[in-house]
Amino acid sequence: MRDWAVLDPALEPIIDKVLAGRRLSVEDGLVLYRSPDLLTVGRLADLVNRRLNGDYAYFIENMYINPTNVCEASCAFCGFQRKPGEEGAYTMMPEDVLQYVRERMNPNIREFHIVGGHNPLVPFDYYVDIVRTLKTHYPSVTIKAYTAAEIVFFSKLSGRPVEDVLKILIDAGLETLPGGGAEILSERYRRKMSPDKATVDEWLSVHRTAHRLGLKTHATMLYGSPIETLEERLEHMRLIRELQDETGGFLVFIPLAMQPRSVTAGIKKRTSAFDDLRTIAVARLMLDNVPHIKSYWINIGTQLAQLSLTFGASDLHGTLVEERISHAVGALTQTALTRDELVWLIQGAGKIPVERDTFYNVIRLYGPDGPSAQNRPAPSSSPPAESPGPAASASSARRMA
Numbered sequence: 001m002r003d004w005a006v007l008d009p010a011l012e013p014i015i016d017k018v019l020a021g022r023r024l025s026v027e028d029g030l031v032l033y034r035s036p037d038l039l040t041v042g043r044l045a046d047l048v049n050r051r052l053n054g055d056y057a058y059f060i061e062n063m064y065i066n067p068t069n070v071c072e073a074s075c076a077f078c079g080f081q082r083k084p085g086e087e088g089a090y091t092m093m094p095e096d097v098l099q100y101v102r103e104r105m106n107p108n109i110r111e112f113h114i115v116g117g118h119n120p121l122v123p124f125d126y127y128v129d130i131v132r133t134l135k136t137h138y139p140s141v142t143i144k145a146y147t148a149a150e151i152v153f154f155s156k157l158s159g160r161p162v163e164d165v166l167k168i169l170i171d172a173g174l175e176t177l178p179g180g181g182a183e184i185l186s187e188r189y190r191r192k193m194s195p196d197k198a199t200v201d202e203w204l205s206v207h208r209t210a211h212r213l214g215l216k217t218h219a220t221m222l223y224g225s226p227i228e229t230l231e232e233r234l235e236h237m238r239l240i241r242e243l244q245d246e247t248g249g250f251l252v253f254i255p256l257a258m259q260p261r262s263v264t265a266g267i268k269k270r271t272s273a274f275d276d277l278r279t280i281a282v283a284r285l286m287l288d289n290v291p292h293i294k295s296y297w298i299n300i301g302t303q304l305a306q307l308s309l310t311f312g313a314s315d316l317h318g319t320l321v322e323e324r325i326s327h328a329v330g331a332l333t334q335t336a337l338t339r340d341e342l343v344w345l346i347q348g349a350g351k352i353p354v355e356r357d358t359f360y361n362v363i364r365l366y367g368p369d370g371p372s373a374q375n376r377p378a379p380s381s382s383p384p385a386e387s388p389g390p391a392a393s394a395s396s397a398r399r400m401a
Helices: 009-020 026-034 038-053 094-104 124-137 148-158 162-172 187-193 200-212 230-247 273-286 302-308 339-348 389-400
Strands: 056-060 062-065 111-114 142-145 216-223 250-257 315-318 352-356 362-367 370-372
Touching: 009 026, 009 038, 026 230, 026 273, 038 273, 056 339, 062 094, 094 124, 111 124, 124 142, 124 148, 124 162, 148 162, 148 200, 162 200, 200 216, 200 230, 216 230, 216 273, 230 250, 230 273, 250 273, 273 302, 302 339, 315 339, 339 352, 339 362
Parallel strands: 056 315, 056 352, 062 111, 111 142, 216 250
Antiparallel strands: 352 362, 362 370
């Protein structure tokens, strides 16, 4: 017997699929998005997450770096970019970036997350030099730099193929790509919202090439505009799932709620808590081959992000030091969190906090008495003894059936 009541009969076939471990279709995704029974949708996503990750929830100590806000693109949802010569435009030289990092660095930071504008006033070597400079001075910190849209821009700026651009950056110290620039993977959407940025095929091709070159990467979805459809959100997830079937290169999927001060996107209000939780849950259920779903606390708030850990999310992102891009369009959250705050949020959701590196290797597990177990393998791939593990997860599924 199930230990919860299902209020929407339309969910019954999907429940059967989830309990049996079968892949969901786009049509199933539409049922999940339209169902009034949000708690059952969340319960199913939590079940899938527990199968994959047990009771663990992850975070990282990282630093955001935005070297330039000068950008030739004109995305409707962006308040960060400035045109060349516009008031507020800036470009940090590599030595400026290094000084910025030195002023904010602490020994626990394990990742530099570097994204910025498509600045046509500096050469491709500028972007390479930033990576090389940081890797030279901080060799143990992972360089996570430049979205697929930026890589396409670098290719056009330099006249080099995408593969050569990636190889040059890898040689300089690049170790992974962030997931931005995906927005919604629909050409109809992109023609209206980001017409002069990477196409759907270009975004997917950059990640496919990066995976072939040995990089693991990230994937995002920017949702909450007035024009995207539920079908387009689900097609976006299907394309990510299809590429993951092909390459296995994605570490995590990150739904990003659009913010209300998006410049020309026509956003009048924030996404609802229901939409945020449902999108995280649907992503977990649809993306059966992606290990983690990240709850981006910057855009949805810390309390809702905490709740999302029971709706399929297994990652609360990181400390950031200073986030600028979402806050430029109206994010109401802090620009950074501390490690203690992230641990508190995760423990408050009844989960075991795992401090990780970029690739989900465990740095520390946090019990009620503090950190322990440095440098264990990631629980998601090699569970410690206290993890439910595959057999226990199957048992839990049977108890819920």
